[in-house]
Amino acid sequence: TQLLEQSPQFLSIQEGENLTVYCNSSSVFSSLQWYRQEPGEGPVLLVTVVTGGEVKKLKRLTFQFGDARKDSSLHITAAQPGDTGLYLCVFWAGSYQLTFGKGTKLSVIP
């Protein structure tokens, strides 16, 4: 059984601070995605990675992926209130199913 763990579970920071959240899998992924979900909405894709060791940037967000393709981190620089949401790590092993982590709930206080 594939396990996907995200940490921390909750994070509350002041506007302008930096933060890092983590995703660890017990298995090697074919791809790993990060989604963000705001209250009352469905998740929205941020990034997809398929190559170990890859680094992707999306404005103030930096996604790093482990060489062994079993872990990932998301770093946000100078967090803003608009970054508030549930950050979900999503593992895909090649079947029809995607496995979502429990998420990191981020609150950015103005």
Added chain:
Amino acid sequence: GAGVSQSPRYKVAKRGQDVALRCDPISGHVSLFWYQQALGQGPEFLTYFQNEAQLDKSGLPSDRFFAERPEGSVSTLKIQRTQQEDSAVYLCASLNSGGGAGYNEQFFGPGTRLTVL
């Protein structure tokens, strides 16, 4: 419409009632997924359709759950004899390809929040 829509947005049911949740995917999208999201958790896979074919239903929690997509577009998730543990947000997502779910973007609807009293 431009995105995935779901109805109703909120549903309150008494234990034992049957409910039907509707999903309108993005027009032309081949793949459709249903997920269950409990409070404070990430979405959990329920079932997957490719056009009208249900190719994976391994995530359905019990035989009280049934999903269909008869014409390959709109889908309905039906829950019979609802129980309190069925209370959750039910999300629908569509994808424009027939495979490679982890390489492509799933477009999610806003979900239906089901509360079973």
